[in-house]
Amino acid sequence: MELTRAAFDDLRRSIHRLCGIVLTDDKEYLIRHRLEPVARRCGCRSFDEFRTKLAGSEAARLQEAVIEAITTRETAFFRDHHPFQALRQQILPELVRNRRNQGNTTGRPIRIWCAGAATGQEPYSLAILIHELAAASGADGSVPVDFSILATDVSTEALAAAKTGAYQRRQVERGLTAGQLHKYFEPCGDRWVVRPMLRKLVEFRRVNLIQPFNSLGVFDAILCRNVLIYFDEATRRAICGRFHAMLADGGWLLLGSAESLYGVSEQFASVRFGDSLVYRKTS
Ligand SMILES: C[S@@+](CC[C@H](N)C(=O)[O-])C[C@H]1O[C@@H](n2cnc3c(N)ncnc32)[C@H](O)[C@@H]1O
Known part of the structure; x- marks a missing residue:
């Protein structure tokens, strides 16, 4: 799925605003890997289309989906001991x-x-x-x-x-x-x-x-x-x-x-x- 520079910048700004997570320039792969399934599920063929939808009438539901996709939940019992x-x-x-x-x-x-x-x-x-x-x-x-x-x-x-x-x-x-x-x-x-x-x-x-x-x-x-x-x-x-x-x-x-x-x-x-x-x- 195509990810233009403008879409990448817009999406990472949205993510920062939604949950504080910072995506540096080298994290394009994270957007591709984690948000592409979300974008496809809502019928988008490009990330440009997805960022427009993210600001539209389905914003609340899609924003939740973005938070779920972008958070890393790695953990363990007694982690680091x-x-x-x-x-x-x-x-x-x-x-x-x-x-x-x-x-x-x-x-x-x-x-x-x-x-x-x-x-x-x-x-x-x-x-x-x-x-x-x-x-x-x-x-x-x-x-x-x-x-x-x-x-x-x-x-x-x-x-x-x-x-x-x-x-x-x-x-x-x-x-x-x-x-x-x-x-x-x-x-x-x-x-x-x-x-x-x-x-x-x-x-x-x-x-x-x-x-x-x-x-x-x-x-x-x-x-x-x-x-x-x-x-x-x-x-x-x-x-x-x-x-x-x-x-x-x-x-x-x-x-x-x-x-x-x-x-x-x-x-x-x-x-x-x-x-x-x-x-x-x-x-
Ligand atoms: C790597 S896990 C750490 C889990 C556990 N504290 C540990 O050390 O094993 C990071 C957790 O932070 C949560 N998280 C990320 N952004 C957050 C935010 N803005 N508010 C609350 N939790 C957030 C993620 O959903 C994720 O579950």
């Missing part, structure tokens, strides 16, 4: 300790937000950590203090998959131990389905990070991993500024392994835990 070590050994125990020592003066659970949660492996990994923390505390295995995880994404398809909590063998084999698989998932046909004990800790919602999101409330930790990498610096700055405003004092921000706040925000202190660099809101 070491940030979850930091959560397991330092961050979650400290949040529980503070809550126990100070009592629940906030009137809310310990809240963790996975922003850009894709198909759910990240929030369910966190839910497993919380249960493992409870088991290690020697209690009856119930979660020691009230936790809640909010998992959001701009992709409706990713969220629908996350909500079903049903994963193929190759997905559960990426990151879960056999013990975790059998304790927290049940086999169902050729899938493994998240058990209710994890599911009840996680709420899923659609949130586009380039739109206002401060109504989501206050969080003790935010994971926004392997998401900011797709945005330009101005967008990263704006989003991290809003994360800062929504974190409780001493709250934590965890980014992906290839991401940092260098040149993006000076509002956080960086803290190293082993191989992980995490960020903390200072009061």
Whole structure:
């Protein structure tokens, strides 16, 4: 399908406006590869025709289809491993300790937000950590203090998959131990389905990070991993500024392994835990 320079520029501007994703000059193949099926499905013979349709009466439906096609939802349980070590050994125990020592003066659970949660492996990994923390505390295995995880994404398809909590063998084999698989998932046909004990800790919602999101409330930790990498610096700055405003004092921000706040925000202190660099809101 023909992709003129004008159509490429117009489409990447639309994508940036819709979800913040930046497509550099060398990303023509992405438009061809991911948007051509969308354009063909709606009867277009060229990308010029498609960009005209994208601004027409079917705009809302087509824009959703563009977001679904252009987002990359690569993820895995306990992805990169070491940030979850930091959560397991330092961050979650400290949040529980503070809550126990100070009592629940906030009137809310310990809240963790996975922003850009894709198909759910990240929030369910966190839910497993919380249960493992409870088991290690020697209690009856119930979660020691009230936790809640909010998992959001701009992709409706990713969220629908996350909500079903049903994963193929190759997905559960990426990151879960056999013990975790059998304790927290049940086999169902050729899938493994998240058990209710994890599911009840996680709420899923659609949130586009380039739109206002401060109504989501206050969080003790935010994971926004392997998401900011797709945005330009101005967008990263704006989003991290809003994360800062929504974190409780001493709250934590965890980014992906290839991401940092260098040149993006000076509002956080960086803290190293082993191989992980995490960020903390200072009061
Ligand atoms: C590579 S995945 C990362 C998933 C997970 N956080 C991880 O590290 O494994 C990136 C996710 O960011 C989401 N995303 C991209 N643009 C977004 C936006 N503007 N608002 C919210 N989510 C977005 C994509 O839909 C995708 O699910």
